[in-house]
Amino acid sequence: MHHARYLGAQRLLLALTMAIPVRASSETNAGAGHEVVLQFNEAQIRAGGIETQLVVHESSLGELVVPGVVTVPPQQMRVVAAPAAGLVETLLVVPDEDVKQGAPIATLKSWDLIEAQRSFLHALSAANLAAEKLRRDEQLFKEHIIAERRLIVTRAEAIQARSALEERKQILSLVGMSDEDVASLQRERTLASSLQVRAPIAGTILQRHGKTGERVQASTPLVTIACLDPIWVNLQIPIIRAAALESVDRVHLPIAGLDGKLIRIGRSVDTPTQSVNAVAEFRPGRRPLRPGQAVQAILHINGNSRTQWRVPADAVVSHQNHNWVFVRTADGFVARPVTLVSETPQFASVQGSLKAEERVATGGLLTLLAELAAAAK
Template identity: 75%
Template sequence: MRRMIFLSLVLASSVAARALGAAPGAAPGAPAPNPLPVPPEIVAPLTEAQVRAAGIETQPVEPEAGVGEIVVPGVVTVPPQQLRIVAAPAAGLVETLLVAPDEDVKEGDPIATLKSSDLVESQRAFLHALSEANLASEKLRRDEQLFKEKIIAERRLIVTRAEAAQARAALDERAQILALAGMTDGEISGLRKERKLASSLLVRAPIGGTILQRHGTTGERVQASAPLVTIARLDPIWVNLQVPLSRAVALDSVEKVHLPSAGLEGRLIRVGHTVDSATQSVTAVAEFRPGRSPLRPGQAVQAILRVRGGGASQWRVPADAVVSHRNYNWVFLRVPEGFRAVPVTLVSETPQYASVQGALKAGEKVATRGLLTLLAELAEIESK
């Protein structure tokens, strides 16, 4: 019902838009730096006969305290710090992919095997650097002995020491290249001892988690850094919530976030500072501990934000009584002369009821049906 009123109001005359568009607004979590002035009270005079003819119905305002609710859509996503893309450490041929999508893996588990000529070349260069380092070390040992016997000058010993240090640095560099290519410390130590080149490389999981996607295929030739699989740790998990801008003021008062479909309760950890221009909504992030609950990345869910009551007077009205226009919220209050438009702050909302803050009193009645007639009356009054 409220959505139909909103669309009709957008199509109403520009005069009516001026009458309702000057209400003060608030940015998420903080008051607007330059608030607009509150518009003067606008009363639409209607007789009882006109009210009945227009089908206008009213319901009383009820005082409210405690916790309200906001129902919003959301999408399950993986926290970025828990996501890893396992890439090919060297160019080569994908011999086997050892995991499948949705499979759970532990840190260090085999992911794929690669046959790589680049790996062979890196091992050859390492063995060459190892021979050079051993030769330089032996030369240094000999020159130190000769210097003790005063057979050679100190200058020659200094040069020999520098050559040995350079050879050790070159060996360390080659060892780091092998580590970047995916070889473990044990495999590098085995190469150092046995001097046997390996043409295949085993790619292992860098973290424990779930395989979300396989990028490569068996028998495919890939370049270095080409993605093979995506791994994600799914506990905790995030839900990106789309909160309408008109309700974003209540996000600072959210106590818990509930997912009815999964039976989970989480907490709000982040509120966006920007607004989606297409949906006029703010993105808020909630964190959950799913355990064995079947929450999956990309899954669309409905979340209930439980909002604690603020210090200001808070009222409960039917959800259809609140009209949204240009990010402001209004109710039409029954007065002896007819109806008065009252700006309110929407704290929370369910399909049946809305919790608002504004200049209302317990027992006063607000319009719940026939609001289009009231909007037309306001436009006519303003145009005079």
């Protein structure tokens, strides 16, 4: 709360000490967001330390300043794990290093790899033998030497052997061997005891989980890699300002000089902070935006055909899920509900039943807010 509001609290105590009666007209329902007339004379206004400023007509564009945290889009992040149990011989990358897709990340010495290769070569030999047997039986069947039943059995055995070979080939792929590695194994029949773990995407190494010389099980995380362009910023929007999100034209990050767009507005509210989560997307290029970095974002808001007014930020108060300003009248003040379009530390843009040359209270607001609360009862 701003300094003026704390000062208003002190003046409120003074007014209560003086026991000056203040009358509030409650002909309308304050809880429902209707106007409420608060009758004050000049002595009461001075005692309450109430100050006023003019409202200013402005174009239907505004700004809302909110905090945010840089984060990586989940679809652009990968956790690279050990494809098989074994010993980490080398880790070839460090945090914050940029890597290309397919670049080697680690070297793993794996006994599971040796067993998978041995089983593949065994299945390869069985498939070749079954294929040769099928070729021979097809020739014998053409020469009417064997019965058709034997050919059918041989053909089924050949199909089963090919399926077993494909299964073993898929297992080699799961333990980290590329198609080129499998072709070399099939051609040369030489077992390899080590394999290279490669980057599944191009990006930046965010974290290194494993370490050289460590024995790991299959699926043990080794590194986390992410593509940081585009990147997201999670924004926290106070619930009373969430209505303005539908009219956001662009989002600006002053710290990086970047403009982005709002791509998602949350439908739930965080209970402790009473804020709505929104996501903005940016293309940082070479300008650094680091995951986990706290930033401040400016939401540029397009207005609509309704008239918009600029008032000091201190002039807008929240009461019973409505935003209010206190407009000076001949008999005191009128508590008038407004829609908060945008807000900066100095000014707020609102829409409501205001007029040029009207004055709104900017000091002593606790005195007025107390009378508004009393009228609501």
